[in-house]
Amino acid sequence: MRPSGRNLSEMRPISIETGITKHAEGSCLIRMGDTHVLCTATIEDRAPPFLKGTGLGWVTAEYGMLPRATNSRNRREAAAGKQSGRTQEIQRLIGRALRAGVDRVALGERQIVVDCDVIQADGGTRCASITGGWVALRLAVNKLMKAGLVTSDPLVDHVAAVSCGIYAGQPVLDLDYAEDSEAGTDGNFILTGRGRLVEVQMSAEGATFSRDEMGKLLDLAEAGIVTLVAAQKAAV
Amino acid sequence: MRPSGRNLSEMRPISIETGITKHAEGSCLIRMGDTHVLCTATIEDRAPPFLKGTGLGWVTAEYGMLPRATNSRNRREAAAGKQSGRTQEIQRLIGRALRAGVDRVALGERQIVVDCDVIQADGGTRCASITGGWVALRLAVNKLMKAGLVTSDPLVDHVAAVSCGIYAGQPVLDLDYAEDSEAGTDGNFILTGRGRLVEVQMSAEGATFSRDEMGKLLDLAEAGIVTLVAAQKAAV
Amino acid sequence: MRPSGRNLSEMRPISIETGITKHAEGSCLIRMGDTHVLCTATIEDRAPPFLKGTGLGWVTAEYGMLPRATNSRNRREAAAGKQSGRTQEIQRLIGRALRAGVDRVALGERQIVVDCDVIQADGGTRCASITGGWVALRLAVNKLMKAGLVTSDPLVDHVAAVSCGIYAGQPVLDLDYAEDSEAGTDGNFILTGRGRLVEVQMSAEGATFSRDEMGKLLDLAEAGIVTLVAAQKAAV
Amino acid sequence: MRPSGRNLSEMRPISIETGITKHAEGSCLIRMGDTHVLCTATIEDRAPPFLKGTGLGWVTAEYGMLPRATNSRNRREAAAGKQSGRTQEIQRLIGRALRAGVDRVALGERQIVVDCDVIQADGGTRCASITGGWVALRLAVNKLMKAGLVTSDPLVDHVAAVSCGIYAGQPVLDLDYAEDSEAGTDGNFILTGRGRLVEVQMSAEGATFSRDEMGKLLDLAEAGIVTLVAAQKAAV
């Protein structure tokens, strides 16, 4: 029934390749099927101005999509002179999600910037960015720890994300683009390694939904996150 | 226990005053306690270019905050030369929410722009914008119907929104600013008049949350929406 | 003869309602007929950089118009990415006018920002902004004085403004939009409470004018300012 | 008493050199003492969109200042990414002033753009731009007439401008920078060749003014305009 022939609760193949660029403190290329995102983490000595003197650290994210990551070419945001509302919404979400797994006291007054750049898109880019971004963050934090710059581990738990939706009347896990563009309702679910909820965003796209449907999507998401966290563990 | 002395499930006083400006096709000033938002609806003869020739209508929204709507003055976005990521995220949400209650075939190939401008802010401005924006939209659509420009009612249901959160360990309804800035988890819940879900956005701000807590917040929201829809009905 | 049925020297009804927002140090909603402007004054501890170390204070103004304050919707300046030339010209005028009533030594090295946001427009918005802006400024300065932060009153006189023009060949006072858009010549007159001139801007819009006509408009303006200053006194 | 040693009613030496660039339809370099402005007029076949189908023409102006036209270098507006409020205010004024001398029916549905670029500034740049801009406009219109593209002369009268102010307590004509920066009140007076008023802008800069002072400045301006119009006549 799904365009890809997957079962309702079947995720796309996941691969996380680390050490993808020689410059970044942490990096990986995450592939969720045909969605490919390059994630890098950069450690900066200084926290943003609003944290000056607080001893607290910060994790932030930026998101971009190469112009031809999609089926038709999108205008380059740098040429357009601004980031779209969609881009800003996504990068705010990634940053917020990653911070939910961070002990900002343990991190100390520094900033880690996670860049997520979509090389090829087939639905679920924001979720792949969060899951892959966490791996880049983990690798960068490992460097901080190895160098003795932090004493206790600032990463308190995994953070991963997956999308689910009602496609052709059925709840399905890990929407690809063909499903995403047709789904009546879809949602992004961000959870920790221990299964705690970090962020839930469900949205009616054409058809409103019930609490019962919401529960079924959440069931799917919880199962999917287990797989994603396992892939993160294997990668780092 | 709440800074305002309200019960856990008690909303702030709601008032919706219509006909607030003489120019707009629909308008109201909605007050949720000390949060005051001026909402206007403008009917435009043309739909956006991507709908040309489809016969479908569109509803979109813009959001703004007067510089001194908040406790300290914010820089005017027009002077800054761009809308913040927050503003764009909110206005995309308002537009998406309102469209969930619209039959775009019945509306016909035209656009209605809903402007939500916050005169005074005390938490929950995006929810008040949706609830008040729906009233402005309703009034504008009434004009279309009275003028015989649409034949069946394009508004298929009410849409209203309320925030809930975990404050001091307790689920509370309709957060004001004092609560919002301290809440461990908060969420925005958008529902229709029939109680169907349109959008759920829950976010851990410092503390992750469980499915059980999510359910309790949703219970509160469902009750709150009933009150809001009643206020909408009284206003139009 | 006037579209509104007013006499040539008759102003529109004036109302000035203070304390309109709970956050601002001073605020009012001024109504000149159907022109409604929300004015707030914000006290900032620091003067602009070019005054650093001079001991002198500064008063500045910003002006905006809600998108649907007018008969047809105007594009939101924040969305357009810049303030129009008209907006900048108006806000520079408001700031200059208000500073003419301020003893900047007595104010001390701080800044007061007056925001004038037009809720509904029917001609004369810049004049209403100046007259209402002065009231907001007065209320904010009163707070400074009550708190003992200034020792002598930095407001040396009232400042108020009114427009006059040649409409259908006759000099008329306080143009509304219907008159303004047809007037051959119009002018904005800013005066102090003592009747001294602060700024005169007369402009031929289609028909040039004579010194004699200029004198008649100034006569009307002087009378109008007396009424406006009385309304300011009643409000504060 | 004046820094330059001039009499109170003495203007600076005026020179208007035409044909300054080979490309423009009309051009001149106007020198008012040490204020030098290069003015060009460009004829465009199309009027702006808002005039489409009306048969009416348009005259507009743009103003700029070379970065080192002044005593200390100003940031290049093209590098800053926007025109300042001052620039926009000035170019709107120039365009409005020149249009006052134009019969837009006779001009026909085309546009003339007058560019005024300040090469060297010593006060009064907006007035010199108007006086010189009129000469460039006259030359461009002459080309239209010679080519038989317009049948009756669209320029119905001269337009020229001069500044006056209260300097050291005395009314003086044609302020240079040293006077302008010290004047308590100054004004810009735009008149036609027949002595009709086009625009009057008087502004208190530190000291308010009386009707009597206003009259004296206008007397000076009327005399100055006679000299400027004579210089325009000699140039074309």
Place this chain on the structure above:
Amino acid sequence: MRPSGRNLSEMRPISIETGITKHAEGSCLIRMGDTHVLCTATIEDRAPPFLKGTGLGWVTAEYGMLPRATNSRNRREAAAGKQSGRTQEIQRLIGRALRAGVDRVALGERQIVVDCDVIQADGGTRCASITGGWVALRLAVNKLMKAGLVTSDPLVDHVAAVSCGIYAGQPVLDLDYAEDSEAGTDGNFILTGRGRLVEVQMSAEGATFSRDEMGKLLDLAEAGIVTLVAAQKAAV
């Protein structure tokens, strides 16, 4: 003597991997040592407006660098709100170079956009972009030919580029970042497959140079281009 231990006339290892994204009409990942650039070519049905009705085609290029492609993180240009002068200079160069190998009549009135995005930088990114961009262009043109949309081959020759410079007093081929940042003179040489010159850019960075040195760098470049063209041939 070279930081990398290479001989003076030794290039870095080259690899060109095609078919890197499923969406683009042509794509490759080119690696010149540690410089990695992702190149895609997009076919657009319409040529730019200035070619309308001419029957001529166009090839243009855009260039970007991921924020952490370099040793320290660069600000994302989309976030900064504009492309730097360097970026614009490079993308203009790439487009100009690729057009030198194109028969624009044979291409017909359509546009091909070549996007070059630097994933990892170690000097010579503009040269790698041209060499890889040509491969993406070749693959896209092949699709046009296979679909019968063009009848004769619009690509008349290969275009490839390499940098050379005077490093530590010696002419060297294919500068990496360590050399580039120290070179007294460096140059970019763009040639066709037949060895004709397309563009030569030599620049003194600290030390001026002689015609004799210029000749030696050109000798090196000619040899390097032979290797690059062979790699292009192997890839397509």
Place this chain on the structure above:
Amino acid sequence: MRPSGRNLSEMRPISIETGITKHAEGSCLIRMGDTHVLCTATIEDRAPPFLKGTGLGWVTAEYGMLPRATNSRNRREAAAGKQSGRTQEIQRLIGRALRAGVDRVALGERQIVVDCDVIQADGGTRCASITGGWVALRLAVNKLMKAGLVTSDPLVDHVAAVSCGIYAGQPVLDLDYAEDSEAGTDGNFILTGRGRLVEVQMSAEGATFSRDEMGKLLDLAEAGIVTLVAAQKAAV
């Protein structure tokens, strides 16, 4: 054969008029035939931030073109809100070229900004800007030396520039616009007074070129630079 009737190796008449504005530390108006550029040099006490504490000076350049410097009017860059890629490329080139003649240690930790504004364009504006910019720079540096602010001369050599190209199959010197727009290949050659090369930029515009042709253009350029340097010497 040349549109202007010049011999293949004949330059246009050169004139360099100094002291063109009273405010700048150095200034000139350079005329290469009908290409006229106003150049000013401004001394700033501070070097750019990246040089803080190094004791090194900096020379930078900005370039602009008046809207009607060309045959048809170009949009004013300040109004467009950004400098074009062409403008940025040119001003980066001018700055780089001038720095090649500067001893930055001798200059000391200050900056000189050279502004080149094209009053009238007929090809070769970037070359005229460099040649004239050097004169303005020389005059400004003379002021520094006279004031004893630098002890040894920071200008180690002349820098001048000329364009050459293949026009109608022949190598020609100093292209004017009619030639430039038709040339198959053109180049800009920047040399010092001693004949050392500073920058060579050759570009195929429609036809690729050979090493032999490159040599012939360089021969022409070397001869042209001798004339330009003589004109610089005569001017200062």
